[in-house]
Amino acid sequence: MESDKQRQCVTHCEDETYALGRRLAENCRGGELLGLRGELGAGKTALVRGLAAGLGVDPDRVRSPSFTLVNEYRGGRLPLYHIDLFRLAPGELDRLALREYLYGEGVCAVEWFERLGEPLQDYIEITLTFVDEQQRHIVAAAHGVGYDPLLRAVSA
Numbered sequence: 001m002e003s004d005k006q007r008q009c010v011t012h013c014e015d016e017t018y019a020l021g022r023r024l025a026e027n028c029r030g031g032e033l034l035g036l037r038g039e040l041g042a043g044k045t046a047l048v049r050g051l052a053a054g055l056g057v058d059p060d061r062v063r064s065p066s067f068t069l070v071n072e073y074r075g076g077r078l079p080l081y082h083i084d085l086f087r088l089a090p091g092e093l094d095r096l097a098l099r100e101y102l103y104g105e106g107v108c109a110v111e112w113f114e115r116l117g118e119p120l121q122d123y124i125e126i127t128l129t130f131v132d133e134q135q136r137h138i139v140a141a142a143h144g145v146g147y148d149p150l151l152r153a154v155s156a
Helices: 014-026 044-055 148-154
Strands: 006-011 033-037 070-073 080-084 107-111 123-130 136-143
Touching (some): 006 148, 014 044, 014 136, 033 044, 044 123, 123 148, 136 148
Antiparallel strands (some): 123 136
């Protein structure tokens, strides 16, 4: 069920998940926080590659920052901050100075968002769930203000 603060769609292949990321990026103005949830292989990084392309960053540069925690991509119309919290231990967030990315001027995409553990007010949470090997059920829920254009991009 969709509400005015939630949208959903199904992508049928990785290219469609990538295209969704591109549509999202086209609606970003800077300062957006996208919290990505989903199992390993659900398409979180494919979505971020699409974000990069939509922001004018070469998507081939995008790699999941599982070991580096943060990859910063510049050269597009907005900076893209790609954070992966998969290996983050509880309590480590305070030591890592991630807040400058979370609340920065660019677009911040956080994989394994549920591990953040910090209460936030303005973000869009995007959950990718396996339907089968290729298809993904994607639910986007806006928390705070300013995310209506991104929600519309999900159901476009």
